[in-house]
Amino acid sequence: METKTEDFALFESDRAINYDAFVKEWIPNYGYFMSIFPNLLANAPEKTMLTVGCGTGNEMLALKTADRAWSITGVDPSLEMIQIAQKKLASYENIRFFEGEVTQLKSRARYGAASLILVLHFIKYPYKKLSLLRAIQKRLKPGAPFIIMGIFGNKAQLRRNLNVLRAVLPHTLTASEIEERITRITNSLHRTSEEELEKLTVKAGFEKPTRFFQTTIYSAWITKKPTT
Numbered sequence: 427m428e429t430k431t432e433d434f435a436l437f438e439s440d441r442a443i444n445y446d447a448f449v450k451e452w453i454p455n456y457g458y459f460m461s462i463f464p465n466l467l468a469n470a471p472e473k474t475m476l477t478v479g480c481g482t483g484n485e486m487l488a489l490k491t492a493d494r495a496w497s498i499t500g501v502d503p504s505l506e507m508i509q510i511a512q513k514k515l516a517s518y519e520n521i522r523f524f525e526g527e528v529t530q531l532k533s534r535a536r537y538g539a540a541s542l543i544l545v546l547h548f549i550k551y552p553y554k555k556l557s558l559l560r561a562i563q564k565r566l567k568p569g570a571p572f573i574i575m576g577i578f579g580n581k582a583q584l585r586r587n588l589n590v591l592r593a594v595l596p597h598t599l600t601a602s603e604i605e606e607r608i609t610r611i612t613n614s615l616h617r618t619s620e621e622e623l624e625k626l627t628v629k630a631g632f633e634k635p636t637r638f639f640q641t642t643i644y645s646a647w648i649t650k651k652p653t654t
């Protein structure tokens with residue numbers, strides 16, 4: 427399926443440069459999440475990782491820091507985000523980047539694990555979320571774990587969790603910055619409900635996902651490609 431540029435949020439210029447500072451301020455426990463997610467890949471059939479929407483490479487760095495044996499391919503449509511990731515990971519071997527989308531990957535490689543962290547809520551339509559999940563599934567080895575993190579919940583859960591987010595954000599943020607971002611999250615990002623995520627992942631050929639992490643509006647799930 428063809429994807430147009432307007433289907434993914436553009437991470438360019440200031441948005442790319444400020445990304446690492448942004449996640450620290452706006453995503454409570456982001457650092458903790460990055461520190462534990464490599465542990466969940468312990469049973470991967472091979473230490474080869476497909477990092478979809480790798481951005482500035484934070485999950486790639488977390489994985490390499492935990493275990494240098496991993497070979498990682500980071501995929502992202504934003505060249506500017508990739509360039510920051512390249513600098514961050516310059517001292518590591520077996521790191522590759524692909525500027526574009528998973529569906530455009532020509533390689534026949536099948537990976538031992540995959541991640542999709544903070545990406546799914548930029549995709550508006552469920553059928554496009556499904557085609558991304560399918561594209562990832564197709565590129566995995568049987569038994570490969572797959573970690574997804576993003577904005578999840580139904581409308582009421584999102585509203586309540588946004589109140590929690592408001593309460594725990596750093597005091598350095600101004601009231602108008604907070605309201606602006608909360609309006610954007612509510613009106614322009616595309617949360618997935620738990621039921622929908624389960625349906626989409628299973629339809630894409632994964633096992634039923636398990637929620638293992640939540641921090642305000644963000645949740646993370648683990649699933650895997652079945653072994654048979």
Ligand SMILES: C[S@@+](CC[C@H](N)C(=O)[O-])C[C@H]1O[C@@H](n2cnc3c(N)ncnc32)[C@H](O)[C@@H]1O
Pocket residue numbers: 433434435436437449478479480481482483484485501502503504507526527528542543544545548558
């Ligand atoms: C919020 S950042 C997350 C970066 C990183 N995963 C992290 O957790 O810090 C979202 C990234 O997803 C990328 N992106 C957006 N749509 C995408 C798609 N359809 N496929 C792959 N990457 C996408 C953006 O360019 C951006 O770099």
